[in-house]
Amino acid sequence: MTGTNLTPLNVWRRAMVDNVRRDAPDLSARQMAALLTVYMTAPPHTVRGLASRLNVSKPAITRALDRLSELGLARRKADPRDGRSVLVQRTVKGSVYLSEFAELIAAAERDGAAQARLGGASSMRR
Amino acid sequence: MTGTNLTPLNVWRRAMVDNVRRDAPDLSARQMAALLTVYMTAPPHTVRGLASRLNVSKPAITRALDRLSELGLARRKADPRDGRSVLVQRTVKGSVYLSEFAELIAAAERDGAAQARLGGASSMRR
DNA sequence: CCAATTCGTTCCGGCTGCGAATCGAAATTA
DNA sequence: TAATTTCGATTCGCAGCCGGAACGAATTGG
Numbered sequence: 170m171t172g173t174n175l176t177p178l179n180v181w182r183r184a185m186v187d188n189v190r191r192d193a194p195d196l197s198a199r200q201m202a203a204l205l206t207v208y209m210t211a212p213p214h215t216v217r218g219l220a221s222r223l224n225v226s227k228p229a230i231t232r233a234l235d236r237l238s239e240l241g242l243a244r245r246k247a248d249p250r251d252g253r254s255v256l257v258q259r260t261v262k263g264s265v266y267l268s269e270f271a272e273l274i275a276a277a278e279r280d281g282a283a284q285a286r287l288g289g290a291s292s293m294r295r
Numbered sequence: 296m297t298g299t300n301l302t303p304l305n306v307w308r309r310a311m312v313d314n315v316r317r318d319a320p321d322l323s324a325r326q327m328a329a330l331l332t333v334y335m336t337a338p339p340h341t342v343r344g345l346a347s348r349l350n351v352s353k354p355a356i357t358r359a360l361d362r363l364s365e366l367g368l369a370r371r372k373a374d375p376r377d378g379r380s381v382l383v384q385r386t387v388k389g390s391v392y393l394s395e396f397a398e399l400i401a402a403a404e405r406d407g408a409a410q411a412r413l414g415g416a417s418s419m420r421r
Numbered sequence: 422c423c424a425a426t427t428c429g430t431t432c433c434g435g436c437t438g439c440g441a442a443t444c445g446a447a448a449t450t451a
Numbered sequence: 452t453a454a455t456t457t458c459g460a461t462t463c464g465c466a467g468c469c470g471g472a473a474c475g476a477a478t479t480g481g
Contacts, residue, residue, distance in 0.1 A: 182331035
């Protein structure tokens with residue numbers, strides 16, 4: 170009965186567990202949210218824009234960008250129109266990273282659907 | 296064109312961003328993975344079992360359980376059969392938390408599908 | 422030209438999670 | 452019973468992220 174309700178969550182669980190199991194550098198929720206936003210929404214992306222979109226402080230975005238740059242998953246570029254602004258740009262490495270992540274989610278969807286048919290959801294006990 | 300490939304990832308992005316935007320106590324990846332495993336896979340759940348399943352050390356699980364207990368999302372119970380073991384149990388609060396999270400993902404799926412039709416994925420630039 | 426505003430970064434103390442080693446309690450083995 | 456093994460918790464020093472305040476640089480407005 171609860172199986173239908175939990176299916177998308179089960180996909181999330183599988184992807185989450187697989188991600189934790191990897192040795193891959195694990196990004197914090199904020200870092201991941203920033204990375205995904207940069208790659209999957211229309212540019213340009215600025216520090217203040219990301220801060221506003223994610224509802225966090227600007228220093229938090231600066232720190233996230235420090236980390237992402239350090240990993241080569243994104244990079245900063247001076248805005249030619251406004252010297253104060255910083256444009257956040259994509260990298261090849263970041264594209265690869267997200268492609269792999271997408272595949273991890275896809276795999277979780279496939280396996281999750283298979284397991285749901287076996288009734289693996291179990292009951293919700295108090 | 297790339298939209299098809301990115302759709303599941305886009306759902307992940309939306310859920311991730313929405314989750315970051317909330318003031319809700321944000322769990323680390325490990326904590327979330329542990330929580331999901333406890334609620335969505337068959338009991339019993341022990342520290343060593345979770346450590347093995349998530350491929351992390353036992354102290355890491357102990358710390359995660361400390362945090363989850365503190366938030367009321369899970370609780371420990373002595374194993375009546377083996378005094379050394381600890382059984383990790385579900386709570387009502389945890390069930391509510393995950394239900395809300397599932398709804399957040401479902402909303403992301405709905406909105407993500409709508410946006411994909413508008414071509415919001417944009418191109419992958421080097 | 423000079424003040425006010427905007428933008429991103431840096432500094433500050435504090436908190437949390439990390440791995441590795443160690444611990445005591447409980448169970449198992451001999 | 453005595454030695455060993457297993458289980459989870461605890462301790463240690465360390466690294467990373469936190470929010471808020473203050474900062475320098477660039478732009479804007481009078």
